[in-house]
Amino acid sequence: MDILVVLENRNGALHRMSLEAIAAAQSLARDLNLTVAALAWGPQAKDLAREAATKRVDEVLSLEHELLEKYSSDGYAEAIKQVIEQEAPRYVLVGHTYMVRDYFPKVSARIRKPFVGDVVAYRIEDGSPVFTRQVFNAKLVVDVAPQVAPPVLVSFQSATFQADAVEAGTAPVRDITVALEAEQIKTQSEPPFQEAAGDVDLSSAEVIVSVGRGIGKEENIPLAGELAEAMGAELGSSRPVVDAGWLPSSRQVGSSGQSVAPKLYFALGISGAIQHVVGMKGSKNVVAINKDPEAPIFEIADYGVVGDLLEIVPKLTEAIKEQS
Amino acid sequence: MKIAVLVKQVPGSESALRVGTEEQWVDESALDFEMNESDSYALEEALLIKEKSAAGGEVVVVSMGPPERTPKVIREALAKGADRGIHIHEEPPYENDPFLIAGIFASALRDEQFDLLLSGLQSADLATGQTGVILGEFLEMATATLVMATELQDGSIKVKRELESGWSQWITLPLPASITIQSGLNQPRYPSLRGIMGAKKKEIKVLSKADLIAGNTPLQSWERLYVHKKEKRTEMIEGDLNQVVDQLVNVLRTEIKVL
Ligand SMILES: Cc1cc2nc3c(=O)[nH]c(=O)nc-3n(C[C@H](O)[C@H](O)[C@H](O)COP(=O)(O)OP(=O)(O)OC[C@H]3O[C@@H](n4cnc5c(N)ncnc54)[C@H](O)[C@@H]3O)c2cc1C
Ligand SMILES: Cc1cc2nc3c(=O)[nH]c(=O)nc-3n(C[C@H](O)[C@H](O)[C@H](O)COP(=O)(O)OP(=O)(O)OC[C@H]3O[C@@H](n4cnc5c(N)ncnc54)[C@H](O)[C@@H]3O)c2cc1C
Numbered sequence: 001m002d003i004l005v006v007l008e009n010r011n012g013a014l015h016r017m018s019l020e021a022i023a024a025a026q027s028l029a030r031d032l033n034l035t036v037a038a039l040a041w042g043p044q045a046k047d048l049a050r051e052a053a054t055k056r057v058d059e060v061l062s063l064e065h066e067l068l069e070k071y072s073s074d075g076y077a078e079a080i081k082q083v084i085e086q087e088a089p090r091y092v093l094v095g096h097t098y099m100v101r102d103y104f105p106k107v108s109a110r111i112r113k114p115f116v117g118d119v120v121a122y123r124i125e126d127g128s129p130v131f132t133r134q135v136f137n138a139k140l141v142v143d144v145a146p147q148v149a150p151p152v153l154v155s156f157q158s159a160t161f162q163a164d165a166v167e168a169g170t171a172p173v174r175d176i177t178v179a180l181e182a183e184q185i186k187t188q189s190e191p192p193f194q195e196a197a198g199d200v201d202l203s204s205a206e207v208i209v210s211v212g213r214g215i216g217k218e219e220n221i222p223l224a225g226e227l228a229e230a231m232g233a234e235l236g237s238s239r240p241v242v243d244a245g246w247l248p249s250s251r252q253v254g255s256s257g258q259s260v261a262p263k264l265y266f267a268l269g270i271s272g273a274i275q276h277v278v279g280m281k282g283s284k285n286v287v288a289i290n291k292d293p294e295a296p297i298f299e300i301a302d303y304g305v306v307g308d309l310l311e312i313v314p315k316l317t318e319a320i321k322e323q324s
Numbered sequence: 325m326k327i328a329v330l331v332k333q334v335p336g337s338e339s340a341l342r343v344g345t346e347e348q349w350v351d352e353s354a355l356d357f358e359m360n361e362s363d364s365y366a367l368e369e370a371l372l373i374k375e376k377s378a379a380g381g382e383v384v385v386v387s388m389g390p391p392e393r394t395p396k397v398i399r400e401a402l403a404k405g406a407d408r409g410i411h412i413h414e415e416p417p418y419e420n421d422p423f424l425i426a427g428i429f430a431s432a433l434r435d436e437q438f439d440l441l442l443s444g445l446q447s448a449d450l451a452t453g454q455t456g457v458i459l460g461e462f463l464e465m466a467t468a469t470l471v472m473a474t475e476l477q478d479g480s481i482k483v484k485r486e487l488e489s490g491w492s493q494w495i496t497l498p499l500p501a502s503i504t505i506q507s508g509l510n511q512p513r514y515p516s517l518r519g520i521m522g523a524k525k526k527e528i529k530v531l532s533k534a535d536l537i538a539g540n541t542p543l544q545s546w547e548r549l550y551v552h553k554k555e556k557r558t559e560m561i562e563g564d565l566n567q568v569v570d571q572l573v574n575v576l577r578t579e580i581k582v583l
Contacts, residue, residue, distance in 0.1 A: 073457075073467060098488050101445075102469045105457035108423060114543035115422075117452050130547060136350065136449050139341050143547040147421075152544075186466035189495040192487055207582050213337075231582065240361075243508030256486050264582045271337075285580045287572070288558070292338075296554075303575050304558040305568055315569045323573065323583060 001058060002034035004089035004151075006080060008097055012044050014051050017095025017156075019163035022055050024156050025093050026167055031124050034090070037061055038171070039083060042068045042076075049173050056169030061087070067180040071099065074185045077106035082178040084111060090150035091129075098255075100155050108153055114146050115153040120160050138273060138296050158255075158278050200250050202236055207264045210236035210253060210280070211246075214269015214290060214309060218246045223313045224268055230320045236260065236280075238270050254279035268309045272297030289313070325381030325476070328433055329370045329406065330443035330455065331363040333389055333397045337448065347548045348417055359397050362444030366505035368512040370442050371405045373476055384436070388412035388428065388533065395528065402523035403515035409528035412536065419533070420450060421542035426458035431536040434463060440481065441502040445470055453504070460502025468497055469504045 005025045008015040025036045038055065040048035041063035049062040063083065067075050076099075084092060084107075094100045096118045108115035120141070121132040130143045131154060146152040202208060209228040215221060221241075228235045236258075237251045253260055255275040261282035268289050270276060277300060280286070288301035289309045298304045305312060335341065336356040344351045359367075367385065374381045385401035387394050391413055398409040412432055419425050433441070441460060446453030453469070460467035472492065473484035482496045486506050497503070515523070561571045577583040 073469075098470060098486070101453055102457070102485075105422070105454035106461050106467065108454065108543075109426070109458040109461035112423070112543070115452075115454060116544055117454065132552075133451070134552075135451055135549070136335065136341050137337060137451075139551075140343065140350070140549055141552040142420075142549045144544050145547050146544050147541065148543050187468065187495045187497050189493055192491050192493040194491050231576075239508065243365075245511065255488060257490060259489065264576070264580050287575070287580075298556065298558045298560075299554050301558045303561055303572075303579075305561045305572065307565075307568065311565060312568060312572075315565060316572055319569050319573050320576075320583060323577070 001037035001087060001089055003029055003036045003091045003093060004083070004087060005036065005038045005057070006092060006094045007038055007040050007048055007052060008095065008099060009042055009044055009048055012047055014048060015095060015097060016163050017097050017158055019166050020159070020161045021093050021095045021156060022052070022057065023161035023163065023165045026056060027161065028091065028093070028122070028129065032127070032129075037087065037089070039063060041079065042071070053171045053173055054168060055171065056167040057171045060171045060173045061176050062173050063176050063178065065178060065180055067182060067185065070189060072185045072187055072189060073103040073106055074187065075180060076103045077110060078180060078184050079178045080107050081110045083176065084151060086176065088151075090152075092151055092153045094153075094155045096155035096157050104153060104155060111151075113148065113151055113153060115155070116144050116146070117155045118157050119154055120157050134274075137271065139294065157274060195249070199248070200234060202234055202251070202253065202258045202260045205234040205260065205262050207231055207233035207266070208236040208253075208260055208262045209233045209266045209268065210238070210270060211241050211268050212238040212270030213240040215241065215246075216310065218244070220310060221246050223310065223317075227313055227317045227320070230317050230324075233264075233266070236265075238276050267297055267301065268313060270297055271295050272300060325374060325377050325379065325440065326384070326436070326438050327370045327374060327381060327440045327442065328384045328386050328436070328438045329363070329367045329401070330386050330429065330441070331367055331397055331401055332360045332387060332444070332447050333357040333393060334360045334448040343549050343551065347550060348546060349549065357393055357397070359400060360444050360447045362446065362505055362507045364512045365507050365509055366442040366444050367401050367404060367406065368510045369474060369505055370440075371513070372510060373440070373474060377476055382407045384408055384410060384438075386410045386412070386429065386433065388414050388425070390414060390416065398528055399523050400515065402526045403519040404513055405519060408526055410531065411528050412531045412533050414533040419542065420546045421544050422450070422452045422454035423458055424537070424540055424542045426455050426462060427540055428533055428536045429455070429459050430462035431538060432531050439499045441465065441500075443502070443504050445504045445506050456502050456504035463500070463502070466497035466501045467503065468495055468501070470506045471503045472506050472509045474503070
């Protein structure tokens with residue numbers, strides 16, 4: 001095959017970002033007239049293979065091995081290296097998941113081929129794809145081109161392609177094998193666990209007033225707290241606010257925190273980084289106050305104010321209190 | 325314990341970025357640089373590991389960048405308590421292929437036989453998040469990414485890795501190991517006045533990228549840097565402070581209906 005999509009398992013089904021990677025592969029295959037294979041592997045490989053075989057791909061590869069039952073970066077990188085050597089794809093596509101962040105650079109190091117990560121778009125130039133990545137806190141983008149013979153490893157940022165755009169089909173499943181030894185795995189892992197849930201469940205909140213680093217310092221947090229109180233809202237936050245210890249981690253919204261879908265998400269001094277946005281993009285309405293007119297939050301907000309939140313928020317709280 | 329920390333200067337998050345003339349990098353003339361966020365957590369973790377380990381040890385701060393500005397970030401780390409520095413001189417055009425960059429660090433660090441390499445999980449500018457893993461691979465170390473806690477043990481290190489959506493996992497790595505640090509696992513210290521004075525006397529070894537690169541060429545490279553055209557769908561609320569507040573209240577009440 002020409003394109004290999006490496007799938008990821010989430011609770012026995014395909015990870016949403018693996019579906020998005022299949023959509024990416026179908027798109028690239030159309031543009032360049034290439035064939036696609038999807039690799040189902042790891043625990044529950046059979047279930048993943050069955051699900052992948054209902055998509056329009058040329059072939060599904062199914063790989064089971066006892067050393068792949070549990071994730072390890074060494075084992076997974078070694079397995080993918082061997083699959084790439086056996087199947088000789090030109091493109092290896094994945095979603096940019098936390099797991100991919102962990103083991104794909106290793107694959108790149110081992111096969112000495114480029115890993116173009118967290119791609120947000122591609123276009124074809126002279127018959128080859130050029131990949132676009134975000135740099136400088138997503139304020140700029142850069143076009144990146146491989147400089148060596150195939151394969152190239154590519155991961156796509158969340159929502160670059162749509163999971164529901166995947167075309168259905170029926171694909172044959174082929175079992176493949178790799179040779180892994182326990183000694184190749186340097187690390188030992190314990191079972192994953194969920195951090196103590198904390199005091200709040202933001203996922204059911206109607207209104208969230210969310211605080212970003214733009215609040216400036218811990219002493220200013222009450223400004224947002226008072227607005228939240230006046231609106232009957234829960235307080236949310238971006239990661240840096242939690243990192244600094246200004247709010248507890250149970251308030252964090254984003255890829256490593258909670259996912260929320262309130263009627264209103266009121267973003268105060270939040271730039272709109274992808275890892276934050278994935279946690280709040282289901283909100284019905286987004287209102288943002290940010291002093292930087294170029295902040296990416298203004299690409300997704302419904303209403304925006306360019307200004308100093310430290311000036312606006314107290315006035316707004318006052319006005320809302322007067323209303324009620 | 326011999327620990328190396330990779331720290332890198334990146335434009336401050338409030339910097340106004342302008343694409344430079346060659347469309348290959350930003351115009352640096354108007355930029356303020358600061359230590360990459362996750363790197364400052366990596367540095368703090370290295371200092372804490374050293375302070376906690378009975379046998380003591382050494383923390384070596386390593387940075388690649390141009391001689392005009394990079395010494396500042398190395399001095400900052402020395403002032404916080406790192407023992408010595410290594411500065412890899414790099415003149416523009418800067419490398420942007422993480423494989424090649426990791427290779428440069430591998431040549432610089434291989435002979436030093438570090439027990440532990442700490443780096444940030446990704447840099448604010450290139451944001452590939454690959455350097456620490458590839459470097460670990462080149463130096464035949466165990467690797468782990470997105471680390472939120474560390475516990476040094478005899479001959480190994482146990483780390484808590486962040487997974488998606490609030491999940492975590494502990495894994496144990498034999499030493500030597502290369503781990504990339506996620507922000508928030510500690511509270512980075514400020515340098516003391518004594519630290520700042522003492523930093524001036526600490527050694528910074530200078531190496532040159534040209535020597536370390538040893539004829540290697542990139543696997544991927546930047547074609548063009550540009551401003552992405554945004555789909556603006558945000559309705560902007562404008563006016564003086566009172567007008568903005570009035571309009572916001574109005575939107576919240578009549579459009580979004582949450583008041
Ligand atoms: C693997 C990984 C996981 C991550 N997980 C998460 C996550 O779960 N959640 C999360 O939020 N982030 C997460 N991040 C971090 C994320 O990439 C961003 O760094 C973070 O979201 C930025 O937070 P921020 O918008 O508050 O801060 P910044 O990006 O620093 O933005 C601050 C904003 O405030 C504005 N501002 C400053 N002063 C004022 C003022 N007075 N008035 C108005 N506006 C002002 C600025 O213009 C700026 O836009 C993760 C990163 C990685 C790599
Ligand atoms: C045009 C251009 C200009 C550049 N200018 C600079 C510069 O001024 N200074 C500079 O240091 N590099 C510079 N580089 C090198 C470039 O930043 C490296 O390619 C880059 O560090 C790799 O970044 P990354 O986002 O892939 O790293 P990531 O893998 O995202 O970074 C992870 C971590 O690796 C460590 N790390 C990465 N690079 C360095 C480094 N250079 N020094 C110390 N630790 C590091 C840090 O701990 C960082 O958090 C430049 C590159 C280009 C293309």
